[in-house]
Amino acid sequence: MIDYILLILAIILMLLGIIGCLAPVLPGPPLSFLGLLLLHFTKFADFSNTLLITLLAVVVVVSILDYIVPVWGTRKFGGSKYGTRGATVGLIIGLFLGPLGIVLGPLIGAFVGELIFKDDIKYAVRAGFGSLLGFLTGIGLKLATSFVITFYFVKEWIR
Numbered sequence: 001m002i003d004y005i006l007l008i009l010a011i012i013l014m015l016l017g018i019i020g021c022l023a024p025v026l027p028g029p030p031l032s033f034l035g036l037l038l039l040h041f042t043k044f045a046d047f048s049n050t051l052l053i054t055l056l057a058v059v060v061v062v063s064i065l066d067y068i069v070p071v072w073g074t075r076k077f078g079g080s081k082y083g084t085r086g087a088t089v090g091l092i093i094g095l096f097l098g099p100l101g102i103v104l105g106p107l108i109g110a111f112v113g114e115l116i117f118k119d120d121i122k123y124a125v126r127a128g129f130g131s132l133l134g135f136l137t138g139i140g141l142k143l144a145t146s147f148v149i150t151f152y153f154v155k156e157w158i159r
Contacts, residue, residue: 003044009038014031027063036052037052051152062142074130079131080113083113087128110129
């Protein structure tokens, strides 16, 4: 019975992990890893320690990079912290507008944030693009990590 409860919790964590890659309030890859770990403690799976340690290391690195990459993208294109904050606010608003909102929200948010910081449209467009590029790179890294973890989850569960 406990195996089935852990399995259901693991599946919920895997789904929340993938959603968390897009929603800034949920830590996507760590939730996915916790789902994998819960599955490991059931009769349905038995992962090697090497795989678990490797995936944990990847999750830690991606989680750290998630904070560094958007800042790097913004700075690389000459932006400020206002662009990064604007991109985050834009994403949160964009989540309610569907897939297009998720892509355009950060760009518009970064643009508005940079306009608040410095009243120069050319500067705001360039910095907004950098912020968006960094932000999307972070989302891509998180999604790739969570999908790899999900692959191992499904592969082991189905075997």
